[in-house]
Amino acid sequence: MLAGLAGCGGSDSSFISSKTPVPDDGVKPPDVPVVRTVKFDPALCQQQDGAPYGQTVGISGTNLMVTSADVKASAAGCKVLAKGGTAIDAAIAVQAVLGVAEPFASGMAGGSVITYYDAASKKVRTFDGFSAAPATTGGVADIYRAVAQDVSSTTPFNICKSGLAANTSISSQQGNTNISGRAVGVPGTLKVLDLVYQSYGKTPWNQLWGDAIDLANNGFPMTPYMYKTLFADTAEYDDDGNLVSAGSGVSAWVNSAGTAKGAPRCKYPDIKARYCDATDASGQRPLAVGTIIRNTDLADTMQRVRDGGAAAFYNPAGPIAQAVVAKIGAGQLPCKSILPVAGTVAAPSVATTIAAIPSLMTTADFGSYRAVERQPLVGQRLGMTIYTQPAPSFGGVVTLYTLGLLERQNIKALPAFNGAQFVHLATEASRLANADRRNIVGDPAYSNIKERVNALLTPAYLDARAALITSTALGTVTTGGVADGIPAFAANADPANYDTMAALTVPAAKARQARKQAAVMLAKADRPAREEDWNTTSNIAIIDGYGNALSMTTTINTHWGAHIEAAGMMINNAMSNFSASTPGLDVNGYAPYKRPRSSIAPAIAFDASGKMRLVWGSAGGGPIPDYIVKTFLGHVLYGMDLQAAINADNWTGQNGIAELESGKPIANLVPNLITTYGNTAANAAATGLTSGLSGIAVSYDANGFPIYKGAADNRRNGGANGY
Structure with a gap:
C-alpha cells in the first residue's frame, strides 16, 4: 500500500512517494521524493461525529484509524496506535474494552478470527481462534443428547429428565441445551491475539490492558x-x-x-x-x-492476563481455567433440563426453570488449545481482490460466492442500490450461496472441505448457479452435488496431523512452525437453518501508522453466550453451532477438538493496482456475509460513503427465503418481491436484521498517500476514532 517504510517508532514515521507535484506554471521539476510524515500523538485522536447511533458520515484521517462496536474501545485502540503501536497491539486493547462494555457479544471466553495485512511484506494472513470442542464429548452425535453422567443418580449428578436414557435427547427442542454448560467451547480469542502479537506486536503486552481494567473497576x-x-x-x-x-x-x-x-x-x-x-x-x-x-472480577482476570500473558489464561493449573471449568461443570451445575409445556404460536408458554446441563470440559482442554494460521480465501470480484476467512468460516465462502453470482448478473448495471430489482437479485444469490455452504463448509481438519469449497467457487460452477437466477424467484433452492462438479464428502482419517498451511509456499522454518501450531486441532460450526442467531458478535477494523491493517471478528456466539459468568467473563456457547441434523451433519458434526463453522468473515480488499481499499467485517449471526456484501456493493460499486453503505437497510437469503430488515424502508419491498418477482408469503418477509458492521475505506491523494475513512454501524454503540 505504501511505497516505503522508514522506522517504526518515535514521534513520527516517514513514508516516501516517488511522485513530484506539478507546480502552477505546468513545468514539472526533476523528480524529488515527497515525504509523508505520520504523526504519533494521542492528543490527536478524535471520535467520529455523531457516534454512537447518530453517525451518518465516516471520520477522515491520514495517519491511522480504528473502528469498533463501542466508542470507548475505539478510543482505547486509537491511543495505542497514536503511541506508535501496531494494528495487533491496538486490537488487543480494543478487545479488552469490548469484553467489559459488550459482555453479551465477545470477550476472552469466546472465539475470534483475524485477517491481517502486513505492509512490509505486502502479504495478507488469516488466523483462526475459533472456540473448540473439548477432548471428551461423551461419544454422542450432538450436544443435545445425554451422556452417561447425565443419567447417573450419583452425586453430584442428577437425571436431567425423568426416564432419560443415554444418547437420547436432553432437549428435543434444543433451547435448554444451547444455553448451558454443555454448549461451552474452549475459548480461542486470547490465544489467537497472542499468536498474531508474536509476529507483529510492538507495544509491551502489559501496556495494552490499562483502559479496560480501569473501565471494569470504575464502571x-x-x-x-x-x-x-x-x-x-x-x-x-x-x-x-x-x-x-x-x-x-x-x-x-x-x-x-x-x-x-x-x-x-x-x-x-x-x-x-x-x-x-x-x-x-x-x-x-x-x-x-x-x-x-462495575465488574471487578473481570478486572482481576485481566490483571492476571496483563501480567502473565496468554499463558496465564490457558494454564490448566491456573486460577482462570480452573474457575471456568468449575463454574460450567457438574459440581456447580447438577443436570436439570425441563422444557415448558408447549403453548401456541400466538401465546407461547414460558419456561419457569433454568436448564443446567454440565460441560464435559476439563482444565487440560485449556492447555491443549492452539490458535492456527490458515491460507486466506481469495477471490477477484467486481474489480477488487478480496481476502477473507477460509473454512471453518462459511462467511468467506458466502461472501465470494454471492458476489460471484451478482457479478454474473451484472448488478453494477442496476440504477438503484437496494431497489426492488437489486434486492431480488441479492436475496436470490444469498439463498443459493447459503444452500450450498450448509452441505460443504465445516472444520477442514476433518474432511475434504478445502477441495469442495474450491469447487463451489470455480467460474464454471458459479456460471451454472447464476443462470438459475431469473426474474422469478426460485420456489425452492436445491444444492449442488457430484453431478455438478462438487467432490463427494471424504473424511480425514487423521485430523490431529492436518497441516493448515500445507498449501502455502513458505520457508521451511515457517512451515515447521505452522505444523507445530497445528499439532492439536480444535474446531467450530453453526446450528442448522432457522437456528443461527442474528444479532451477536463484534467487529474491529484497524489501520496503524505503518500501513498494517487488521479486520477481526470476535464472538461468544449468541447473545450472552451460555448465560454463565466465570472469573467476570461471560462464557461462550459456541458448540450450539454444531449441526444437529442434515444438511451439514457430516461436515459439521460434533467431535473432540473440532471447531464448529461460523458466519464471521473479516475481510480486506485491494484494487487492480494492489492498493488497499477496504478493511471491513460485521457482527450479526448467520446473515453476516450478506451485511459484508451489502457494504461492499454500496461503497465500491455505487460510490456511497462507507458510513452510508454500512447504515443502509439490510437483507439476507441465508435461511432460504428473502428477508428484509423490519422497521426500515426496505421492508416495504416485501409486497413487490411477491407480486413482481414471484415470491410467496412463505419465502419473503420482513424480520429483525441487526448488523454490527465496522470498516475503514482507503482512498489516495495526488502523491499516492492514503486517506482513511472510518465508519461503524449506527445500530450499535460504536464509532471510529483516529486522525
Missing part, C-alpha cells in the same frame, strides 16, 4: 443496545430476529415451533446479579440505560 454505562439484548419494551423478537409478540420481555430462546419460550435473560443468576434491576418485581428487567455497572 461503564448500560447502553441502549445492551438493554435491548436483555429486554424489549415494545415488540419482542427472538434470537432469530423474528417477531414473537407485541408484548415485552425478551426470552433467551424460542423453540422452532414458536410454542415455547425460555426464561427471560434476567432470570439467569449470573446475568441477573450484575446487569438486572433487583427492584423489578417481575424479575426480568435490566438496569436502566445509563446505569453504571
